[in-house]
Amino acid sequence: xxxxxxxxxxxxxxxxxxxxxxxxxxxxxxxxxxxxxxxxxxxxxxxxxxxxxxxxxxxxxxxxxxxxxxxxxxxxxxxxxxxxxxxxxxxxxxxxxxxxxxxxxxxxxxxxxxxxxxxxxxxxxxxxxxxxxxxxxxxxxxxxxxxxxxxxxxxxxxxxxxxxxxxxxxxxxxxxxxxxxxxxxxxxxxxxxxxxxxxxxxxxxxxxxxxxxxxxxxxxxxxxxxxx
Amino acid sequence: xxxxxxxxxxxxxxxxxxxxxxxxxxxxxxxxxxxxxxxxxxxxxxxxxxxxxxxxxxxxxxxxxxxxxxxxxxxxxxxxxxxxxxxxxxxxxxxxxxxxxxxxxxxxxxxxxxxxxxxxxxxxxxxxxxxxxxxxxxxxxxxxxxxxxxxxxxxxxxxxxxxxxxxxxxxxxxxxxxxxxxxxxxxxxxxxxxxxxxxxxxxxxxxxxxxxxxxxxxxxxxxxxxxxxxxxxxxxxxxxxxxxxxxxxxxxxxxxxxxxxxxxxxxxxxxxxxxxxxxxxxxxxxxxxxxxxxxxxxxxxxxxxxxxxxxxxxxxxxxxxxxxxxxxxxxxxxxxxxxxxxxxxxxxxxxxxxxxxxxxxxxxxxxxxxxxxxxxxxxxxxxxxxxxxxxxxxxxxxxxxxxxxxxxxxxxxxxxxxxx
Ligand SMILES: Nc1ncnc2c1ncn2[C@@H]1O[C@H](COP(=O)(O)OP(=O)(O)O)[C@@H](O)[C@H]1O
Ligand SMILES: [Mg+2]
Numbered sequence: 001x002x003x004x005x006x007x008x009x010x011x012x013x014x015x016x017x018x019x020x021x022x023x024x025x026x027x028x029x030x031x032x033x034x035x036x037x038x039x040x041x042x043x044x045x046x047x048x049x050x051x052x053x054x055x056x057x058x059x060x061x062x063x064x065x066x067x068x069x070x071x072x073x074x075x076x077x078x079x080x081x082x083x084x085x086x087x088x089x090x091x092x093x094x095x096x097x098x099x100x101x102x103x104x105x106x107x108x109x110x111x112x113x114x115x116x117x118x119x120x121x122x123x124x125x126x127x128x129x130x131x132x133x134x135x136x137x138x139x140x141x142x143x144x145x146x147x148x149x150x151x152x153x154x155x156x157x158x159x160x161x162x163x164x165x166x167x168x169x170x171x172x173x174x175x176x177x178x179x180x181x182x183x184x185x186x187x188x189x190x191x192x193x194x195x196x197x198x199x200x201x202x203x204x205x206x207x208x209x210x211x212x213x214x215x216x217x218x219x220x221x222x223x224x225x226x227x228x
Numbered sequence: 229x230x231x232x233x234x235x236x237x238x239x240x241x242x243x244x245x246x247x248x249x250x251x252x253x254x255x256x257x258x259x260x261x262x263x264x265x266x267x268x269x270x271x272x273x274x275x276x277x278x279x280x281x282x283x284x285x286x287x288x289x290x291x292x293x294x295x296x297x298x299x300x301x302x303x304x305x306x307x308x309x310x311x312x313x314x315x316x317x318x319x320x321x322x323x324x325x326x327x328x329x330x331x332x333x334x335x336x337x338x339x340x341x342x343x344x345x346x347x348x349x350x351x352x353x354x355x356x357x358x359x360x361x362x363x364x365x366x367x368x369x370x371x372x373x374x375x376x377x378x379x380x381x382x383x384x385x386x387x388x389x390x391x392x393x394x395x396x397x398x399x400x401x402x403x404x405x406x407x408x409x410x411x412x413x414x415x416x417x418x419x420x421x422x423x424x425x426x427x428x429x430x431x432x433x434x435x436x437x438x439x440x441x442x443x444x445x446x447x448x449x450x451x452x453x454x455x456x457x458x459x460x461x462x463x464x465x466x467x468x469x470x471x472x473x474x475x476x477x478x479x480x481x482x483x484x485x486x487x488x489x490x491x492x493x494x495x496x497x498x499x500x501x502x503x504x505x506x507x508x509x510x511x512x513x514x515x516x517x518x519x520x521x522x523x524x525x526x527x528x529x530x531x532x533x534x535x536x537x538x539x540x541x542x543x544x545x546x547x548x549x550x551x552x553x554x555x556x557x558x559x560x561x562x563x564x565x566x567x568x569x570x571x572x573x574x575x576x577x578x579x580x581x582x583x584x585x586x587x588x589x590x591x592x593x594x595x596x597x598x599x600x601x602x603x604x605x606x607x608x609x610x611x612x613x614x615x616x617x618x619x620x621x622x623x624x625x626x627x628x629x630x631x632x633x634x635x636x637x638x639x640x641x642x643x644x645x646x647x648x
Contacts, residue, residue: 082563086562110562114563
C-alpha cells in the first residue's frame with residue numbers, strides 16, 4: 001500500500017522568549033497509508049493540533065522530514081504550501097470556521113476560487129457537494145442560519161471542494177452533541193469508504209475513535225503505542 | 229476571477245455595514261465633493277468676473293479723486309467743491325486726447341426713489357448720467373434710445389427706465405415710450421418723459437429671489453441727465469469719479485498713465501487729493517491671479533481632507549483585518565495565497581474609496597451647480613474631472629489600503645485560526 005503521509009523524527013518547538021525553547025513534539029514518526037482512516041487521541045495539550053497543522057502544511061516542523069503524497073514539503077515556499085493545502089488537503093475544524101457573510105454555497109466555492117475554477121464549474125460542483133452532505137436545500141443560507149451539525153456538514157463539503165487526497169479533521173464533533181457527532185462521523189466514514197479519502201481525525205471521543213482503522217494516542221508529544 | 233469575487237465580497241461587506249461604511253467614506257466624500265464643487269464654482273466665478281469686466285469693457289479706465297498717500301477711497305463727504313473733477317476739465321481732456329477716447333461716462337447717484345404712474349409705482353435707483361454712460365456700461369436699450377448730448381445740455385426731463393419698471397407700472401398693451409412718469413426722489417416729485425427702455429439684467433443672486441420678496445419689489449436703475457438731476461438736488465457740481473472708455477486701437481494700460489497725469493496737473497496745488505486712473509485690464513489680471521491663488525489654497529485644503537479621509541480608511545481597514553483574523557486564517561487554510569488575501573483587502577479599500585468618490589462626485593456636482601447657478605453662470609464639472617476624481621479616490625484606496633492588506637496577508641495562519 002502507498003504511504004501518503006510519511007513523517008520521520010518530526011520535532012516542533014516554540015520559542016517562548018530566549019533562552020526558553022519549548023519542545024512540543026518529540027521525534028514523531030508517522031506513516032499513514034492511502035485510503036486509511038485513522039484517529040489521533042490524547043489529552044488536551046498533548047500536541048495533537050500542533051501535529052495536525054504540520055500534517056496539513058499549515059505549519060513547518062522545526063526539524064525532521066515530511067513527505068506528503070511523494071513530495072518532500074519541508075523545503076517548499078509559502079505559495080507552494082498554499083497550493084498543497086488548496087489541492088491536496090481538506091481541513092475541517094472544531095469551530096467550523098465558515099465565512100460568516102457568505103452563503104453555504106459560496107463557502108464551498110471558496111477553495112475552488114483559490115484554485116482558479118470558473119464560476120459555472122464552481123457552482124455546479126458546490127451544489128453537488130451540498131447534495132452529498134444532504135444540505136442542498138440550505139444552499140443560500142448564511143452560517144448564522146444553520147445549526148452546528150449543518151455548519152459542520154457544509155464545512156466538510158468545503159473540505160471536499162477540490163477533491164483532496166486527505167481530509168484532516170481536528171475535533172470536528174467537539175462542538176456537537178453526541179447524536180449529531182455520530183451523523184458527522186458517518187459522513188467521514190462515507191468519504192473514506194466510498195470516495196477513497198485518507199482521513200485523519202482528532203477526537204476526544206473514544207467511541208468515535210473506535211470506528212476508525214487505527215487509533216494513535218499522543219501523550220506529551222509522543223505516540224504511546226500503535227494499535228492496528 | 230478572484231478579482232470579480234473580491235469586488236462582490238467588498239460590496240457585500242459594504243452593504244452589510246452601511247453606517248460604518250458611510251462614516252469611513254465621509255472624509256473621501258467631503259474631499260472629493262468639495263474639490264469638485266470648488267472647481268466648478270471657481271470656473272463659474274472666473275467666467276462671471278471675466279464677463280462682468282468685459283461687459284464693463286476691458287478698455288475702460290476708472291478715474292477717481294483719492295486722498296493723497298492713502299490706498300483707501302475717501303468718502304465723498306470729505307471732499308469739497310474744489311476737489312471735484314469739473315465739466316471743464318473733462319472738456320479740455322477730450323480736446324487734447326479725444327482721438328484715443330471712445331466715450332466718457334459720468335454718473336451721480338440720486339439715491340433711492342419711486343416711479344409712479346397713476347396708483348402704480350416701482351422702486352428705482354435714480355442715477356444722473358451723461359450720454360457716454362450707456363456705451364461705457366453696456367446699457368442694453370431695447371426700445372427707444374439712451375440719453376443724448378442735447379438731453380444733457382438742455383437739462384431735459386427725460387428718463388431711460390428698465391423693462392421691469394414698465395411691466396410694473398404700465399399695462400401690457402401700452403407703449404411706454406413718450407409716456408410720463410412721476411419720480412419721487414424723497415426731496416420732491418418731478419415728471420419725466422420716458423425716451424428709452426433697457427433690458428434689466430438680473431444680478432448674480434437672482435436665483436435666491438425667493439428669499440428676497442416678489443419681483444415687483446425689485447429696485448431697478450433709472451437714468452436721467454446728470455445736469456437735470458443737479459437742478460433738483462443740493463449736491464455740488466463736478467464728479468468724484470468717472471470712466472474713460474479708450475477706443476479699440478488704444479492700449480488702455482498705457483493710456484491710463486496719460487489720463488492720470490493729465491488730471492493730476494489740476495491737483496498740483498491740492499494738498500489733500502490727487503487723481504488715480506485704473507485700467508480695467510489691470511484689475512482683471514489682478515482678479516485672475518487672485519482667483520488662481522484662492523483656488524490653489526482651497527485645493528490644498530481639499531487635499532488635506534482627502535489625506536485625512538485616506539487615513540480614516542486605513543484605520544477602518546486595520547480594524548477590519550483584526551476583526552476578520554479568523555476568516556483570514558481560514559482562507560489561508562483553504563489554500564489562499566498571501567497575494568490573494570492582500571488583493572481582497574486592497575480591493576475592499578478601493579471599493580470603499582471608489583464608492584465614497586462617486587458619492588462625493590454626486591454631491592460635488594450638486595454643490596457646484598448650485599454655487600455656480602447662484603453666481604449666474606451655471607456650470608457642471610467636465611466628464612474628465614469626474615473620472616479623474618473617482619480614479620483619484622480609488623488611488624487613495626490603493627495607497628491607504630496597502631498597509632492593512634499587507635498586514636492581513638502576512639498573518640500566520642495558525643495564529644490567525646487560534647485568534648479569539
Ligand atoms: N504558538 C505556540 N507557542 C507556544 N506554545 C504553543 C503554541 N502552540 C501550541 N503551544 C503549546 O503546545 C502544546 C500543544 O498544543 P496543541 O497542539 O494545541 O494541543 P492539543 O491540540 O493536543 O490540545 C500546548 O501546551 C500549547 O500550549
Ligand atoms: Mg487541539
